[in-house]
Amino acid sequence: MLLPALTDFADRNDDFRVFVGTGFLVGVICALIAVATRGERPQFTQKLGFLLVTTVWLAACLIGSLPLYFSSVNVTFAGAFFESMSGLTTTGSTVISGLDTLPRGILLWRSLLQWLGGIGIIGMVLLILPSLQAGGLALFHMESSDKSDKVLPRVNQLTGGLIAAYVALTLMCAIAYTSLGMTFFDATNHAMTTMATGGYSTHDASMGYFDDNRILIASTVFMVLAALPFVVYVRAFLPRRFQLWRDPQILVFLVICAVLSFAIAVTRRIINDTPFGEALVSSTFNLVSVITTTGYASEDYTLWSNAAIGIFFLASFLGGCAGSTAGGIKANRLVVLYLVVRASFRRLVRPHAVIRLKYGNDDISAQTIQTVTIFFFLFFGTLLLGTVLLTMFGLDLITAFSGTLTALSNVGPGFGQIIGPAGNFSTLPDPALWVLSAAMLLGRLELVTVLILLFPSVWID
Amino acid sequence: MLLPALTDFADRNDDFRVFVGTGFLVGVICALIAVATRGERPQFTQKLGFLLVTTVWLAACLIGSLPLYFSSVNVTFAGAFFESMSGLTTTGSTVISGLDTLPRGILLWRSLLQWLGGIGIIGMVLLILPSLQAGGLALFHMESSDKSDKVLPRVNQLTGGLIAAYVALTLMCAIAYTSLGMTFFDATNHAMTTMATGGYSTHDASMGYFDDNRILIASTVFMVLAALPFVVYVRAFLPRRFQLWRDPQILVFLVICAVLSFAIAVTRRIINDTPFGEALVSSTFNLVSVITTTGYASEDYTLWSNAAIGIFFLASFLGGCAGSTAGGIKANRLVVLYLVVRASFRRLVRPHAVIRLKYGNDDISAQTIQTVTIFFFLFFGTLLLGTVLLTMFGLDLITAFSGTLTALSNVGPGFGQIIGPAGNFSTLPDPALWVLSAAMLLGRLELVTVLILLFPSVWID
């Protein structure tokens, strides 16, 4: 699966011979982890599993960074690693400026990293992470959306379905982009980074380069599709028990998108006097881009107004649906958090009432509540500590805070003069890039997978 | 208790006759609530309790705002209400500039509001809020620190002890300030706002006006004392079972203070080349001021470095100990959150281990965990929504975010050009002041007390 894409790519750019080698390495590593995860002895599953998942991502990022580091692009190793991590975690923050004049090989490499990272995270969340919970805390119960092993009895079928859906959607997206006037190269790259909710572009101006509302609308549609739980598409492929609205997070996510987009358009109508129709298209595109954690921009939306900035800031936390390529807190957790708060308010008023929490048709277990809760602590704790660390390397508060946030949520652009949608991460010092790389990995692997490794008692028997 | 102080005050400023009236009103309201809380029928306790507590605070703020609104100070009603709320919640954010030339009556009124708000919150958290949990969720279990009804069998004794401790510490603080060269008026005012961890000053330059390291050190000591759980002093008064270190939050709080102060001093030594000894005094004073949620400043610490800003930003979240006059997340919750995260990591690695959580010598109940968790959600949820609301009124992101934070945590100063330690809230539009007033009340009443009233199901039977 990896090699054809990589070969096709290497063909196109014979000056980067290192690509073939790295592509091969990635393939080997992937095979190794697949074997290792299967052959693992049961009693070692938990510790080894977390260690393996983290190691594989780190190794993949290392491999992904090599072509960038050895290429003609002027980046430090920290920069190359950051760029690769930003690709594979589908964050999309970049240290490279002057994308328009970059070798096409490098551009395609960046897009491929995101595309592979996208299917990688869907696969990992649905297939590998649930096995880590076996017999333990149902840590990723919500990620698997609804017992996928019931929906599709066999893992192979699910894997095949996911890949097919991902490829099909990417193709459809590429065709849509091409038909709307993008070159084949731009369409391919943007289709890959759209479906990965990655946000890497082949132009410094991102989607603004094309200056075409129809492209923005098409992109909006595919970003939303990419941020829905992918099990939906697999069910669509094998259409028994197909119930799109059974998963409450989908409705919640779509409603949040609609409300916030509308709110931004309204503020632009009032504050900037932008015609509402025009404002609605670009507001929806940029808001959907942030909330799906894609990170494209059609223009510098932080110039619209403080009110718009506030909404984009909120959207940077929220994220898409679990089981998709999107990051952030995610709509399923928002649903659970809301239900938990409501239940505890009710208990406070009616101490003797028996309250059962239901996520869709399923009861929410105490373990699920704990899992979501822990994620929330870790998210905000990491956000604050990351901010403090970055200020230690001289970053101002807004850059440090929004940088950590955008990395943890895998969004891409931050706020402020430096890393806002019109800026990039090229001026940040190397130590800051390392911190942000760590934050991207933490966010992508749902925090606990990595943080548990830092916890001493894990290593004591 | 209220009237002597108010009379003493009215004597001094015969031009403000409205003070006597308002003072009397506060007394009457306090008496009313005391009667109402006792005479309440059991089945109405929960709902009525939350409603009453919120109403009383709102009424007190309204009363407190009247002298400011009708005085010679040039403020809108929103400004006067904000100032009064900021006083009674011991936040200390101010819309008034030119404090040095203000009538002394107004200055004393502001200090008195904070001082009364300080003892009010200690009393409420220890005496009234636990009764709201009767038969229901142990929502304020942690706030009452350790079953105060066991430490002191009778509520009257506890109340008397708390007031005595509060008055005694305020007197000691005033004596310390006077002996270090403050005028009697300045010493009295600052002693009251120190023990309330309020932060109102009689000078625009805050504690920087006195330019005396000995005053900073004395102030630091008393701020720390004010941020410790007050039950400690009551136990000291009645010295059976006196164990200062039994409550783990005290040690955690002191260690955090020491580590962060030291860290700031180090960054100033490295970045600003400030001599370490000199840096340590002012770093400790300003950091303790923020973490105890007092909010004094000896200089504009946001000019020191981005690294210092990062640490002050973190400190704005943390807060002091529960059962004190301090706000913020509070050390007891930090302890519980840490234990919960650790336990869930352990469970993940050792699925079959039985893990009991202990806070000091006491088991942590599932209800306590839920209470702390809910607080955490509400805190960050309110913080984000408050930020978005404030940007709607035109505030920039850093002012909106740090303004909401500083209000929710009852700290006082925010970050950025406008509401930083060198600025004030006078330029904010009225709607923003209302939002911030609400945030201060929410933070002071531990969020749930107020938010539960906004929840429809509370009103449905």
Ligand SMILES: [K+]
């Ligand atoms: K992204």
Ligand SMILES: [K+]
């Ligand atoms: K304060």
